[in-house]
């Protein structure tokens with residue numbers, strides 16, 4: 243991951259290109275893509291950032307190792323929510339391994355504006371939720387005798 | 403406005419070296435004084451001088467440097483005592499408000515029985531909730547919270563209802579770090595004492611902004627932090643009534659707090675040292691003394707009056723903006739202004755204000771239960787000091803409008 247300069251955000255006027263990204267972030271914030279829940283999903287996970295109160299809950303469906311549906315509900319600042327909205331658009335059609343290979347840098351380049359050290363947690367909450375959700379699911383399926391894809395979560399996110 | 407003349411704000415501002423800088427190419431407007439205040443030159447220099455000229459451990463060495471350090475360290479207790487109307491033995495140095503409150507929860511906790519009740523208010527900082535929650539869990543105690551009125555004051559009628567002879571401790575924030583509510587501490591002290599309970603005041607947000615006299619309040623304990631009153635981090639105070647401190651167990655054990663140590667038992671040192679185990683924060687104590695000298699020079703009465711005027715101006719200015727909701731009481735209040743901006747999360751607002759050189763806090767301000775009660779996850783908070791000006795408030799308002807333009811709200 244690139245070293246983050248704490249002074250990076252806001253230490254200069256944004257370039258024209260970054261201005262476009264900023265508009266894009268605001269657009270995703272106001273009109274988030276792929277919001278909603280999937281009661282019959284494969285991976286259901288919730289993370290929050292206690293410092294900010296940002297919350298993200300994801301619902302991912304995998305069919306034969308490939309993500310066939312991704313939804314989320316969330317609450318929080320523009321950066322956290324836009325980041326999740328943008329990430330959600332990337333997930334469908336990707337394999338579990340593809341998704342595991344998404345890096346923090348990928349998220350930052352999706353956002354496209356400099357994110358300083360104070361906001362980096364907001365920016366990366368989306369990826370954390372997806373990665374932790376997948377790893378819980380894998381740990382669970384590895385220790386269970388059932389085949390991974392037969393595991394279903396109930397609507398409340400509890401294991402049946 | 404009258405006091406702007408008596409206070410010479412621009413001159414006071416120049417006592418704070420950090421305030422002269424630019425942030426993102428704009429002059430710094432520091433409005434996060436509730437989190438920590440900036441330090442005047444004389445505080446920084448006093449600590450420097452200590453390290454340059456008389457650094458030594460206290461209460462130990464029999465040589466000149468140690469005698470100087472010990473004198474300065476004890477003198478700092480004396481200055482704090484005078485500043486809050488206490489006596490020397492009643493002033494214990496801690497790391498800050500949080501440690502002071504933990505000390506109380508531990509030490510007073512030893513005397514409580516299952517079923518005993520502790521009463522707090524709904525607007526407390528986490529540091530005046532969590533230590534009591536943990537104690538309640540350990541000892542089987544009951545926690546109760548005094549409600550706020552719809553206009554964000556402490557509901558005294560509710561306090562009278564829930565403080566009963568079962569109540570052993572009542573602990574409240576003197577000034578809220580979120581709402582600016584000032585608790586009616588004298589009345590609460592009476593209610594607590596009428597029921598035989600101890601009365602604790604968290605003065606973290608009041609000591610920097612108003613004259614304090616612990617005897618007038620008649621609190622049993624009073625806690626505050628050096629870094630919020632223009633002193634250094636790492637030092638805070640616990641005041642306690644002498645007869646209570648004498649009966650209490652120490653919280654930390656080790657060097658300095660003992661009189662005699664035997665292989666089988668030990669006896670405790672005199673107050674206040676009984677509660678100050680280990681090598682203390684000497685430079686910080688020296689810095690705190692310098693901060694008190696500084697505040698005394700400015701005059702807490704002047705500070706209070708100037709800040710009241712500035713707060714009223716800021717309240718009116720912010721309330722006049724569209725899409726802004728200012729939380730907290732109207733009229734007499736502390737210099738903390740929390741607000742929400744329709745359509746802009748507090749963190750996004752803080753980031754955008756930062757780009758204008760304005761430092762404010764966005765978030766839950768260590769008062770998550772209160773946020774829950776208000777039905778929000780956070781606020782933007784501007785907390786004012788005597789070095790802030792009307793111009794700072796105008797810049798804040800302009801920057802908010804600019805942020806609203808960016809978000810198109």
Ligand SMILES: Cc1ncc(COP(=O)(O)O)c(C=O)c1O
Pocket residue numbers: 436437497498499500501527529530575577578579604606607627768
């Ligand atoms: C009302 C109140 N109480 C307690 C504290 C804790 O102070 P400290 O972090 O210095 O221990 C704060 C600081 O934010 C506060 O505002």
